[in-house]
Amino acid sequence: MAVGVSGSTPVVFTFSEPMDPVATAAQFIDMSSYQMVTTVPAWTAGGTVLTCTPLTFWPANHMIVWMVAGANPSGTQLGGQPDGMFTAGSSDTGCDTNTTMLSLTLSKGCLYNQTSSAAPTLVTPSPYGFLACMSLPCPRDATNVSLQLPGGATPNLGATSIPGHLTLMDYNYASLAALDAAYPNSNYTFRIQSVGSNQQVTLAFPSTLAQPPAPHLTNFAAAQAINPAQAFTLSWDPFSGGTMADCVYVDVGSLFQTPGPGANGVLPGTATSVLIPANTFQTNQSYSGSVTFYHLILATNGGSYISLIYRGAITEFTLNTTTASAVSLMLTNAAWNKTGGFSCDISSPPGQTVVAEYSADFLSGHWQAFSTNNCVSNAVHVSDPHSATNGHLFYRARTGP
Numbered sequence: 001m002a003v004g005v006s007g008s009t010p011v012v013f014t015f016s017e018p019m020d021p022v023a024t025a026a027q028f029i030d031m032s033s034y035q036m037v038t039t040v041p042a043w044t045a046g047g048t049v050l051t052c053t054p055l056t057f058w059p060a061n062h063m064i065v066w067m068v069a070g071a072n073p074s075g076t077q078l079g080g081q082p083d084g085m086f087t088a089g090s091s092d093t094g095c096d097t098n099t100t101m102l103s104l105t106l107s108k109g110c111l112y113n114q115t116s117s118a119a120p121t122l123v124t125p126s127p128y129g130f131l132a133c134m135s136l137p138c139p140r141d142a143t144n145v146s147l148q149l150p151g152g153a154t155p156n157l158g159a160t161s162i163p164g165h166l167t168l169m170d171y172n173y174a175s176l177a178a179l180d181a182a183y184p185n186s187n188y189t190f191r192i193q194s195v196g197s198n199q200q201v202t203l204a205f206p207s208t209l210a211q212p213p214a215p216h217l218t219n220f221a222a223a224q225a226i227n228p229a230q231a232f233t234l235s236w237d238p239f240s241g242g243t244m245a246d247c248v249y250v251d252v253g254s255l256f257q258t259p260g261p262g263a264n265g266v267l268p269g270t271a272t273s274v275l276i277p278a279n280t281f282q283t284n285q286s287y288s289g290s291v292t293f294y295h296l297i298l299a300t301n302g303g304s305y306i307s308l309i310y311r312g313a314i315t316e317f318t319l320n321t322t323t324a325s326a327v328s329l330m331l332t333n334a335a336w337n338k339t340g341g342f343s344c345d346i347s348s349p350p351g352q353t354v355v356a357e358y359s360a361d362f363l364s365g366h367w368q369a370f371s372t373n374n375c376v377s378n379a380v381h382v383s384d385p386h387s388a389t390n391g392h393l394f395y396r397a398r399t400g401p
Helices: 175-180 385-389
Strands: 002-005 011-014 026-028 040-046 048-052 063-071 077-079 082-086 100-114 128-135 144-148 166-172 185-194 199-204 232-235 246-253 273-276 288-299 305-320 330-337 343-348 353-358 368-374 379-384 394-399
Touching: 002 379, 011 026, 011 175, 026 040, 026 048, 100 175, 100 199, 128 175, 166 175, 166 394, 199 305, 246 273, 343 385, 343 394, 353 379, 368 379, 379 385
Parallel strands: 002 082, 100 305
Antiparallel strands: 011 048, 026 063, 040 048, 063 077, 063 082, 100 128, 128 166, 144 185, 185 199, 232 273, 246 288, 288 305, 330 343, 343 379, 353 368, 353 394
């Protein structure tokens, strides 16, 4: 990634073969405003070199990201990796204030889609891909970050919209064999260059990491008619080969996510379901979701950096909600004694938040909550010590929060 680029400097793309100028174009995005930057394209060298000159000037002190896509004269689609630059006035890649340690990731993955209760199918035409990424903690920065591949090539990591985060993505493989041929199980070296000092970290992608199977939802039909007023348990077939050291990650509509690899509360590879709390979703809506199986290796190096190496399998799907219907609660097994006061069981659907309240009368605003519980099974048990010192009290239960 280039830094300190002049506002008038053109960006030059060189292709490995002649391209169709009509079908090929480069797009430039100013990451500070997320606006497109207009350039004037010019083709030379028989269609192998594309020069893009800014119509006015590149925005000063901004991060500019570019993407190129197109086809050769025969119509074959060709493309490269996103990359970017920092214009004059900027001298580094930025850093992430939420990151406490240099973080490095290498991964190989596969993408599936489930549209019914049947087994998921591979996304076409290129379901397999490679991802390398890193994050820089503050106050550290870098002028360039690259990754030396086992074959010797050293591509740069491209900028993202998050300061201090850089990636190299290559999702262009139709088979696992093709992916492993392009990115073999061997050593990968991150090269981090900065004004003050440089750092080099080599990670070994081991052959012991097997490609996980495709996650398969077992209650896909039920997931198409979720009552948003009630908790919903999303279930999947067991992760074949998954262990407590592996990870299952669930993401639905950016409204519900389980912890990711290495985080507290992560779902282990032995998990087969997760409870989505009531009122997470809106009524009569569709949500995109995914379940990912990870075979992973998470390690740290004496506080210098943390590394994550994994193979993943992602299944994407759609969830749908219905009109919310009321949740029925019932108070049963009521009892009273001088020391413990009033107690009872409140039946409720699993996952529902249940609030128990008392009042000396039925007037609005006089109800006081004395117990709030998340129902784990089909009922919660509550007790109220206030009843030991009051002549009479009324009780009720409602859904939370």
